[in-house]
Amino acid sequence: MVYRAFYGAAAMASLRDIRKRIRSVKNTRQITKAMKMVSAAKLRRAQDNVIAARPYAKTLDAVMSTLISKSEPGELSHPLLSRREVKKVELLVVTSDRGLAGGFNANINRRALKYIAEQQKAGVEVTVTTVGRKGHDFLRGRGTTIRKDNPGLLQKLSYAAAESLAKELSKRFLDGEVDSVFIMFNEFVSAIAQVPTQAQLLPFEAHAADTKSGQASVDYKYEPNPQAVLEQLVPQAVAVKIYRALLESYAAEHAARMTAMENATRNAGDMIGSLTLFYNRSRQAQITKELVEIVSGAEALKG
Numbered sequence: 001m002v003y004r005a006f007y008g009a010a011a012m013a014s015l016r017d018i019r020k021r022i023r024s025v026k027n028t029r030q031i032t033k034a035m036k037m038v039s040a041a042k043l044r045r046a047q048d049n050v051i052a053a054r055p056y057a058k059t060l061d062a063v064m065s066t067l068i069s070k071s072e073p074g075e076l077s078h079p080l081l082s083r084r085e086v087k088k089v090e091l092l093v094v095t096s097d098r099g100l101a102g103g104f105n106a107n108i109n110r111r112a113l114k115y116i117a118e119q120q121k122a123g124v125e126v127t128v129t130t131v132g133r134k135g136h137d138f139l140r141g142r143g144t145t146i147r148k149d150n151p152g153l154l155q156k157l158s159y160a161a162a163e164s165l166a167k168e169l170s171k172r173f174l175d176g177e178v179d180s181v182f183i184m185f186n187e188f189v190s191a192i193a194q195v196p197t198q199a200q201l202l203p204f205e206a207h208a209a210d211t212k213s214g215q216a217s218v219d220y221k222y223e224p225n226p227q228a229v230l231e232q233l234v235p236q237a238v239a240v241k242i243y244r245a246l247l248e249s250y251a252a253e254h255a256a257r258m259t260a261m262e263n264a265t266r267n268a269g270d271m272i273g274s275l276t277l278f279y280n281r282s283r284q285a286q287i288t289k290e291l292v293e294i295v296s297g298a299e300a301l302k303g
Contacts, residue, residue, distance in 0.1 A: 018279040029268035036261035039254040046251035050188055057244045060237055076227055078234045079174050080204045088125045090178040094185035094249045095135030104256035105134040107196045112184050154250050162243035173202045185245045186252035194252035204234055
């Protein structure tokens, strides 16, 4: 009788643990579902901003490309266009401040770490500026010196913040502290696809005009003169590149988080189903065992 009482108490404790686990997973599912809905709402706005920014950035690149390509050699010049031997590189790494976004941060962090190792092996000194706590913590934890961190920038994203960052990096380039500047970010493709991308910021490079769209055949009249236009457009184009990269990264972050939370919610539902089935089977087995013990006791009393 003592053994049966102990076994019954242990079985009841096991069932209580299963019920507690089911409640815990249900609470987790509510959280992941809420996070998915929040990211979905933010993604819609972020996607609209990305789509709105792309045509301006591409047109600005086309104007810059046309201006530079149609000028005589040596006719136009700008300090941000000058090339020199690369001995020092500045890398701007864009990640998020929060996790739970699938491979969004890990993909950029691994690529940045690989790039830094390759450059150092080639004898090039690399300094790192980060946007987002995840990139900062990852790289610093692996021995990389972070020159400057910009936490929370994506949460209060604005063109003014991108312009300020562009001016800071441009000043370092003009002062000779670095010979080139690169940015590494996640480019938004769709809700289920984000592409880790590396782009050169300085010395500034304008992409070739799109001949398919007819932009290459367009000529412009520059007032007051091409040199004055170039001096105005180059710093602005650098800021626009950074701003667009931040917009892309912000949209990609919420797309990755929405997908990750959707998968987590579905997995939590599957786990709840498995735990509920296991609970019902365990409870049925316990009831059956108790009934067998009662019947066996009653038969023993008859005998």
